Each structure stands twice: as C-alpha cells, then as structure tokens.
Amino acid sequence: MAIRILPPDVAAKIAAGEVVERPASVVKELVENSIDAGAAFIRVEIQQGGKRLIRVMDDGCGIPADEVPLAFARHATSKLDTVEDLNCVKTLGFRGEALASIAAVSQLTLSTRPATQAAASRIRVEGGHQVALGTAGSPAGTIITVENLFYNVPARLKFLKADATEAGHIHRIVSHYALAYPHIRFTLLSDNRTTFQTSGSGQLFDALAAVFSLETARQMLEVAGQEVAPELPQPIALYGYTGSPSLHRGMRDQIVFFVNKRWIQDRALNQAVVQAYHTFLPVGRFPVAVLNIELDPAQVDVNVHPTKAEVKFQEPRLIFKAVQRAVREAVVAAAPVPSYGTHLTPSATTFTGHAGDPGVWSSAFHGHSRSEAGQFGFEAQRTLPFPSPGNDGLEDAWPVGDESASKKLPPMRVVGQIQQMYIVTEGPDGLYLIDQHAAHERILYEKLAAQKAKADVPRQQLLEPAVVELSPGHAAIVESELEVLIGIGFEIEPFGGTTYRLRSVPEMLKQAEPAQAFIDIVAEIADGAIPLAKETHEKIAITVCKRASVKGGQVLSHEEMRELVRQLETTVAPRTCPHGRPTMIHLSGAQLAREFGRI
Ligand code: ADP
Numbered sequence: 001m002a003i004r005i006l007p008p009d010v011a012a013k014i015a016a017g018e019v020v021e022r023p024a025s026v027v028k029e030l031v032e033n034s035i036d037a038g039a040a041f042i043r044v045e046i047q048q049g050g051k052r053l054i055r056v057m058d059d060g061c062g063i064p065a066d067e068v069p070l071a072f073a074r075h076a077t078s079k080l081d082t083v084e085d086l087n088c089v090k091t092l093g094f095r096g097e098a099l100a101s102i103a104a105v106s107q108l109t110l111s112t113r114p115a116t117q118a119a120a121s122r123i124r125v126e127g128g129h130q131v132a133l134g135t136a137g138s139p140a141g142t143i144i145t146v147e148n149l150f151y152n153v154p155a156r157l158k159f160l161k162a163d164a165t166e167a168g169h170i171h172r173i174v175s176h177y178a179l180a181y182p183h184i185r186f187t188l189l190s191d192n193r194t195t196f197q198t199s200g201s202g203q204l205f206d207a208l209a210a211v212f213s214l215e216t217a218r219q220m221l222e223v224a225g226q227e228v229a230p231e232l233p234q235p236i237a238l239y240g241y242t243g244s245p246s247l248h249r250g251m252r253d254q255i256v257f258f259v260n261k262r263w264i265q266d267r268a269l270n271q272a273v274v275q276a277y278h279t280f281l282p283v284g285r286f287p288v289a290v291l292n293i294e295l296d297p298a299q300v301d302v303n304v305h306p307t308k309a310e311v312k313f314q315e316p317r318l319i320f321k322a323v324q325r326a327v328r329e330a331v332v333a334a335a336p337v338p339s340y341g342t343h344l345t346p347s348a349t350t351f352t353g354h355a356g357d358p359g360v361w362s363s364a365f366h367g368h369s370r371s372e373a374g375q376f377g378f379e380a381q382r383t384l385p386f387p388s389p390g391n392d393g394l395e396d397a398w399p400v401g402d403e404s405a406s407k408k409l410p411p412m413r414v415v416g417q418i419q420q421m422y423i424v425t426e427g428p429d430g431l432y433l434i435d436q437h438a439a440h441e442r443i444l445y446e447k448l449a450a451q452k453a454k455a456d457v458p459r460q461q462l463l464e465p466a467v468v469e470l471s472p473g474h475a476a477i478v479e480s481e482l483e484v485l486i487g488i489g490f491e492i493e494p495f496g497g498t499t500y501r502l503r504s505v506p507e508m509l510k511q512a513e514p515a516q517a518f519i520d521i522v523a524e525i526a527d528g529a530i531p532l533a534k535e536t537h538e539k540i541a542i543t544v545c546k547r548a549s550v551k552g553g554q555v556l557s558h559e560e561m562r563e564l565v566r567q568l569e570t571t572v573a574p575r576t577c578p579h580g581r582p583t584m585i586h587l588s589g590a591q592l593a594r595e596f597g598r599i
C-alpha cells in the first residue's frame with residue numbers, strides 16, 4: 001500500500017485512543033477540567049458503568065459563548081500559551097486534547113454558561129462532527145454529557161469490561177480527586193444511586209473518612225514534612241495521612257500520591273512508603289497512605305504520558321527520601337506510649353505524645369527483643385541489617401533505620417493488677433498501665449497472622465462434633481466466608497438448612513465453649529463491629545482473637561501478667577490492639593512529680 005496521510009477522522013480516532021481508553025478516562029479528563037475551572041461542586045453521573053452515559057456537572061467558570069466550538073478543536077486550550085509555560089504548569093489540563101478526543105468517539109452534549117452570561121451555550125458533537133449549536137437555559141457552570149462511548153469504534157467497545165468493573169474504575173478516579181481536593185464537594189451517582197459523596201469541608205480527614213470509612217480514617221496518622229536541599233529552588237512540602245501500623249492491606253494499591261494535586265502513579269514512591277514501615281507491618285502486608293507532594297512546577301515534568309498519570313521528577317532521589325522520612329517520622333511518633341493527659345480516643349492525634357529519651361533503655365531492650373524475635377514468625381524482617389543508632393539511616397542501601405526496635409517497649413516490671421482489668425508496671429521512666437484484654441488481643445493477632453502466613457493455623461479437634469444452628473443471615477455469612485473460616489481453623493460442614501456441624505476450632509479458642517464461640521464470632525462479623533474497609537479475613541482474625549483473649553474482670557496471677565508483658569514486648573506493634581486502640585498508657589516520673597507538687 002502506498003504511503004498517504006490518514007483521513008482526518010481516522011487520525012482523530014487513533015489520537016483519541018491515547019487519551020480515552022475506557023469510561024474512567026473520560027471521567028478523569030472531565031473532572032480535571034471542572035477542577036481547572038475552579039468548581040466548588042462536581043457531580044458525576046454514570047449509567048451502565050459509563051458505557052451508556054457519563055455526565056459531569058460543575059459550578060466552575062464556564063466557557064464564553066464565542067469559544068465554545070473551539071473547545072473541541074484538537075490542541076485547543078485556554079491553559080497554555082508558549083512552550084515556556086510547559087515548565088510551570090499549574091492546571092491539570094494543558095494538552096487541549098481531551099474534549100476533542102472524547103467528542104471523536106462518542107455523542108457529546110455540552111451546556112456551559114459563565115456567570116456573567118445570560119444564556120448558556122449548547123453544542124452537540126457526534127463522532128467529532130458538530131451537529132447542533134445554540135443557546136439554552138442552564139445554571140452557571142458546565143454540564144457535559146457523553147453518550148454511547150466508542151459507538152463508532154467497535155474494536156474498543158469490545159474490550160470494555162462488565163458495567164460493575166468500569167464503574168469501579170470510575171469510583172476510584174472520583175474518590176482520588178476527592179482526596180486531593182477536600183474543599184470540592186463531589187457526588188457520584190451510578191445508575192441513579194448515590195454511591196459516593198464528600199462534604200467539601202476542606203478537611204482532608206473528612207475526605208479520608210468518605211473514601212475509606214470513618215474507622216479507617218481514625219487509624220491514620222498525619223504526615224507533614226519538608227525537604228530542603230541546595231538542588232531545590234524551593235523546599236519540597238509533603239503532607240497527608242498514613243495508616244497507623246495496625247492498619248494494613250494485602251495489596252499496595254491503597255497508597256495514593258498527588259504531585260501538586262495531580263494524582264500520579266509512581267512505583268518508586270510507593271516503595272518509599274512501604275520501606276518506611278519496615279518492622280512495623282507483618283510480612284506481605286502494605287500500608288494505606290494518601291500523600292501530597294508540593295514542589296516547584298519546574299521540578300517536575302508532567303508531559304511524559306498522554307493521560308498524565310506518570311510524571312518525571314528532576315530530583316527523584318530527593319523526593320523518595322522526603323517521602324520516606326516524613327512517613328517514617330509519623331509512624332515512629334505514633335509508636336510511643338500515649339502518656340497520661342493526652343487524648344485516648346483512637347483518633348489521628350492520639351499517639352503523637354513524645355517518647356522519653358530512648359537511649360535510656362534502648363540497650364536493655366535491644367537484647368531482649370532480638371532474642372525473642374521470631375517466636376511469632378517475623379524473623380525475616382528482623383534479621384535485615386539495622387543501621388547503628390544515631391544514623392538517620394536514610395543514606396544507606398537499606399534506607400530505613402530501625403527506630404522501632406529500640407523505641408517499641410521499655411523493659412517493664414509487673415507491680416500488680418487493678419480492677420481485674422489493668423496491669424500496672426514500672427518502666428525506666430515511670431508507670432505504665434496496660435489494658436490486659438487489648439494487649440492479649442495484639443499478641444494473639446500477630447501470632448495468628450504469622451500462622452496464617454505459613455498456612456499453618458493449629459486447630460483443636462472437638463471430641464464430639466458440635467451441631468450449631470444459625471439464623472439465615474448468619475448462615476449466609478458462613479457460606480460466603482467458608483474458605484476463610486476453614487483457613488483459620490474452623491472445620492465446618494453443612495448439616496441441613498442453616499444447621500452446621502463444627503468439627504474443629506482454632507487452637508487459641510480451645511478454652512472457650514466451641515459452639516458458642518463460633519456462633520458469637522459469626523454474629524460479630526455480621527454485626528460489622530470491625531471497620532468495613534478491613535478485608536474479611538482480617539475481620540475474622542480480629543474477631544477470633546478478641547474472643548480468645550483474656551477479658552477484663554479476669555484475675556491474673558503475677559506469673560501470668562509477667563508472661564503477658566513479655567509476649568507483648570515481642571510483637572511488632574505492641575502499642576495498639578488490632579482495632580487500633582491503645583494497649584497501654586504511660587505516666588512518666590516527671591508527670592508524677594508534677595502531680596505531687598514535687599517540682
Ligand atoms: P485542556 O484541559 O488540556 O486545556 P480540554 O480539551 O480538556 O483541554 O479542554 C479544552 C478547553 O475547554 C479548556 O482549556 C477550557 O478552556 C475549556 N473547558 C473544558 N472543560 C471546561 C469546564 N468544565 N469548565 C470551563 N471550561 C472548560
């Protein structure tokens with residue numbers, strides 16, 4: 001075939017393919033345009049996973065009537081003038097390609113009105129061809145309706161996934177922008193149902209709660225950091241939230257980055273966050289984090305990817321270091337025992353109390369914790385080379401210092417028990433009150449996690465199988481989670497209707513009345529007492545440990561208390577129970593002296 005220039009509409013469809021891959025790409029481009037237009041409110045509506053319809057409505061600046069047709073021309077943008085402008089892009093869009101691309105592969109209607117204009121302009125474009133242009137009544141702002149995406153590109157249409165999958169991608173996009181722009185009120189409707197909403201309060205915490213659940217948001221720690229370096233004309237600022245060590249996931253897809261408020265994907269930065277949790281998380285588990293990186297726009301090239309999902313930093317190492325350091329600081333600051341007088345609600349600010357000088361007891365603790373390490377299966381993490389104390393650890397090959405091992409728990413002497421609920425201990429700097437139930441939950445949880453990781457959860461066979469009858473709702477939970485329940489040590493088989501035969505339970509439940517323990521655990525899972533965002537197997541593990549652990553009201557012998565404290569010292573995250581509540585509070589020598597008027 002001879003060489004020839006492609007007809008314009010073929011070229012347009014090819015170019016569109018770069019920007020528009022699936023309905024979620026359309027939503028991304030339209031939401032970005034609304035944000036660039038200064039919207040305070042953005043409403044996204046989809047039908048059939050966006051395949052049938054995508055409508056994005058905003059209260060932004062609108063497009064002046066005389067510019068409306070131009071907005072659909074390729075390389076038409078109001079955001080960039082000269083090549084030099086590319087060095088300091090402050091808007092999300094700048095390529096002037098999105099509207100042209102979307103219009104080339106769909107049937108699109110746009111109504112837009114700047115607040116100063118009396119009537120809105122309305123334009124209809126089908127497959128890249130303008131079919132109508134006129135005026136209409138419409139609120140100030142812009143409404144874009146994209147119908148029948150890829151109706152003229154059957155090859156693409158074929159590759160779209162099920163409605164629910166496409167809707168899931170859209171949900172991810174909208175929720176990420178909601179995190180980057182907490183002052184914008186977002187609403188997402190899918191097939192006429194509101195599936196996601198933020199308040200636009202301006203508080204990142206509120207957006208986190210909307211995206212991840214309030215319970216998860218409460219388990220997150222504030223991150224704030226700055227990196228100053230001679231190579232940087234302006235410092236890099238870092239802020240956001242990162243999960244407390246008790247909050248972790250099986251995948252790393254809940255680590256979210258924004259660079260100058262642009263959502264980006266960057267494997268190296270992901271790794272920086274994961275490394276910052278070194279020794280804090282069980283093997284194979286990943287943190288949850290939402291981090292904003294603000295830097296001089298000249299330090300980052302956003303024009304390396306058609307959908308702008310990846311960026312190129314001029315000083316990637318500095319950014320890596322800044323992220324790692326800031327996250328590490330937040331996590332380590334959360335590790336000290338919350339002291340008397342600070343808030344004890346499990347909120348983001350709970351654990352920000354300062355540790356005493358770790359040097360006082362670090363040597364004593366080091367030997368102890370190392371010799372005990374491994375009991376619960378965390379050898380792999382602990383035997384990595386630790387930089388010596390004093391080194392901030394960020395320069396070497398293994399860039400994270402192991403502050404955790406020395407700051408985790410001081411050596412403690414058990415004094416006694418009060419209210420049959422709290423263990424009183426003395427440490428190098430004052431008094432510690434340990435919640436025996438929360439502490440035991442933490443111990444059992446890590447033990448179970450290690451056993452599960454090795455697929456070796458010991459089970460206790462019942463001498464005689466117990467027959468349990470469940471409500472239909474609870475039976476449905478057992479059916480859907482059968483595999484997880486079996487994996488954790490419950491051997492169950494259907495016994496007709498909603499009745500089951502229980503042959504074994506996890507070994508840690510052997511003291512409990514097995515049938516009743518099983519019924520209670522299923523009820524608790526049904527109850528949803530554990531944060532929804534946690535994965536089911538985690539919820540079940542937490543519930544089992546809760547059931548198996550010593551309760552308040554149980555008198556403990558001195559020996560039992562010593563053993564409990566000793567085991568707590570060997571855990572990876574001794575300061576919080578699996579629900580994220582503190583296991584202990586600290587009353588320092590100085591605080592005691594103050595209370596008694598000695599100083
Ligand atoms: P880009 O965002 O890269 O400039 P687009 O094709 O996405 O390119 O949009 C073209 C132009 O249309 C934008 O530069 C902007 O001026 C205008 N525009 C698009 N969407 C909106 C909107 N929601 N509100 C106001 N103006 C808009």
Ligand code: MG
Nearest residue numbers: 029033093098
């Ligand atoms: Mg755009």
